[in-house]
Amino acid sequence: MKDTDFCRLGRAVLETEAAAITALLPRVDHDFATACRLLLDCQGRVVVIGMGKSGHVAGKLAATLASTGTPAFFVHPGEASHGDLGMITPGDVVIALSNSGETEEINQLLPLIKRLGNALVAITGNPDSTLAATASVHLNVAVDREACPLGLAPTASTTASLAMGDALAIALLDARGFTSEDFARSHPGGRLGRRLLLRIADLMHADDTTPRVSPDTPLAGALLEMTRKGLGMTAVCNAEGEVIGIFTDGDLRRALDEGIDVHETPIEAVMTPNPRLATQDQLAAEALALMERHSINALLVTDTHGRLTGALNMHDLLRAGVM
Incomplete structure (x- = not known):
């Protein structure tokens, strides 16, 4: 034939x-x-x-x-x-x-x-x-x-x-x-179950594992915090713990291209203000959608008052099978 x-x-x-x-x-x-x-x-x-x-x-x-x-x-x-x-x-x-x-x-x-x-x-x-x-x-x-x-x-x-x-x-x-959540509860081991049941709180880095610095921290100090926490970024928070900015590997490359002094420049001068934020009760799938929509690799997680509670990056979602 x-x-x-x-x-x-x-x-x-x-x-x-x-x-x-x-x-x-x-x-x-x-x-x-x-x-x-x-x-x-x-x-x-x-x-x-x-x-x-x-x-x-x-x-x-x-x-x-x-x-x-x-x-x-x-x-x-x-x-x-x-x-x-x-x-x-x-x-x-x-x-x-x-x-x-x-x-x-x-x-x-x-x-x-x-x-x-x-x-x-x-x-x-x-x-x-x-x-x-x-x-x-x-x-x-x-x-x-x-x-x-x-x-x-x-x-x-x-x-x-x-x-x-x-x-x-x-x-x-x-x-x-x-509902889709009912379906996910009967499929907890499947990809769909993970996408529909896992919340940001289940995956995020919290407490001492979350990178954070104050606005007046020198850029060099922020780099040390990023290296210690290993997430490729750090939150910038005020005295009340509210997120006012984020500093990422991408921000670092731009700062170095401009010849900024890492020992004298405060992080507030080179951070990205008003970053994209998520709350810990949101679905992990929502975090993924937010990252993809804005072409970013990490999110800071806050409470309802904008205070930092954790951080999440694309690798966390990948390990959890959400993406």
Whole structure:
């Protein structure tokens, strides 16, 4: 096969699966809204079941629900009939995925689910199936054809089920008022969690590690303070501890170019006044945005009265994985 043949077949698959998803739009209707309300009103947890490829989609749906504010978990139907059915309690809502709607391992569980009184949301490609008829509400994800040229491998059908599951999860996310901070709390180890949870106070240099000098400190003294603290800058504070300026490596280069006497010149004469400041309760991601917007590599951190409490530089954000 030529490269063009591979590309042609790949595009055909994507076109088929895109058509399958587009066909779902008119099916996001009253039944979809009913399913959302059942899930939103769930007093327990959402239990998602499915076999084979549908099982993989079911596992992904359970994970997406759980990470977006709807407590959920996956139960394998084959294991459920051998003891795992005990994981389902009367207050739970069950979502069952089966393209045919006649998956034996799932249909065996239907009488038991009904006996427990669980609401059942069926996602199938067969509205006339046993599963669809038994369910409290049925979501139709039927496709015209699979993307597989043999018409056998679940491709477009699993894509349609996955998309419908995502639609449910995101509709519920919005209905619950789920925020980016809520999402971050369930993803503390990920990059997004770090960006949304870490605050400047978690990363900044504070107390004796923060470089600071008074306005009348000679430039040479300020350089010693910068060297000791190793942040490439120093805050300049008045007697009340309020920040009145900053002196950075860049300011030093400019001062040396002008031939300034480092022993006689007070730092106030060469500092940058009114520097960009941050507060320690701001998100670290906000500090990064501020640095990038103003093309600076460090920020001084103050309290609400403008008094110095710490310092933060780009290396701190890099080490924390915020950028």
